[in-house]
Amino acid sequence: MxxxxxxxxxxxxxxxxxxxxxxxxxxxxxxxxxxxxxxxLVLWEIAPRIGWVEQTFISPPSVVLETLRELLADGTLLKHIGVSLGRALGGFGIAAVAGIPLGFFLGGGVKLFERVATPLLRLLNAVNPFSLFPVFILLFGIGEVSKVAMIIWVCVWPVLLHTITGVKEIDPLLLKSAQSMGVKGKELFYKVILPAAAPAIFHGLKMSSGVAFFMLIAAEMIGASSGLGWLVWNAQTNYQIPVLFAATVVISVLGLSLHYLFGKLENKVINWKEHTPEY
Structure with missing residues (x-):
């Protein structure tokens, strides 16, 4: 013992x-x-404090963190984060729901229609979205609809075009092998086509999640009264530099978090694929 x-x-x-x-x-x-x-971060903290740059223009990280704490404590930051996430996720969700089915149709549907439509879609994708701001405001006003419409516009193209590419690049031998084993119709789609195109679709979704937040911040600087973009614009207008940096940090963290979450979701759903680490 x-x-x-x-x-x-x-x-x-x-x-x-x-x-x-x-x-x-x-x-x-x-x-x-x-x-x-x-x-x-160390250089950012030291430079304003020893006079390399003016604290009037660049706030040290410690001041930014204290400002974040104050904004969280009074509920201001959470309110603006909620508004921005609602707009971004709403526009992104609509773009995904519309873009993925259309991508499957164009990628594997009528070849003639795909040849005619794809060049037009690629041309529309190349249009600078900022140049369309006046058009969206003219059509939908300066309310919520125009902001969500802008997000849908920039998000739908990566999802749509990557879905088309994913479907078109499926190995024909894979389809013939499945069909020779009696896999047809819905079963062929869900067991062969969808899994094979999934990596490209997820890549498009990750790109869309990034541009959704990017476009949202710009849209909220025009005719908005809430949201992180408005918070940045308001801080700049009133020369509240710590608030400006705090809002910018939050925007960056949220954008990186969305990208990271999509990477994790991709790794979980596409468990047969060799994955690269997310940074």
């Missing part, structure tokens, strides 16, 4: 030592991987 207790204690002590040795290695790897970010 004494021998068993001694062995158990020795095993636990060994595990503890291994954990202690592994922790510094993990910490060192993490610090090395993010060294550029750490150096940037």
């Amino acid at each position: 004494v021998v068993e207790v001694t062995l158990k204690k020795a095993t636990e002590d060994r595990k503890g030592l291994l954990t202690m040795k592994a922790l510094p290695k993990w910490l060192g790897q993490s610090l090395y991987a993010n060294s550029s970010i750490i150096v940037f």
